[in-house]
Amino acid sequence: MRLREMRNEIEDSVDPPVEESMVLDSMGDTELEAPGGESETVAQVLERGGTETYGTTVELYESILGNLSEAYVGRKGYDDRGPNLEPKEHVSF
Numbered sequence: 281m282r283l284r285e286m287r288n289e290i291e292d293s294v295d296p297p298v299e300e301s302m303v304l305d306s307m308g309d310t311e312l313e314a315p316g317g318e319s320e321t322v323a324q325v326l327e328r329g330g331t332e333t334y335g336t337t338v339e340l341y342e343s344i345l346g347n348l349s350e351a352y353v354g355r356k357g358y359d360d361r362g363p364n365l366e367p368k369e370h371v372s373f
Contacts, residue, residue: 282313283352286344290337297335300326312344314351325349 281289293306308323328347334340 281310283345283348286310286312287337287341290341290344294334294337294340296337296340297333298340300332300334303334303340312348312352314349316351318351320349320351 289307289310294303303326304323308321308326310322311319312322312325313319322344325344325347329343331339331343334343
């Protein structure tokens with residue numbers, strides 16, 4: 281499942297407030313697809329967080345987003361605001 285689909289899945293599967301154990305029972309085996317083709321389950325993601333109760337579906341969704349592995353990060357170290365370090369063609373007028 282892609283991350284953008286996860287929010288709807290949470291809203292369909294969870295009735296907050298909800299204990300983490302209930303989330304794991306209903307959707308812990310759901311696999312989240314990383315951009316590079318790797319995946320991990322909701323259970324693997326949530327075990328990094330340590331939250332016992334989610335008061336809203338937004339809290340649960342944000343907990344999942346906040347605990348994703350590096351596989352979900354785009355280009356590591358990329359900065360479109362810093363100097364461009366690639367060699368440029370010298371232009372003479």
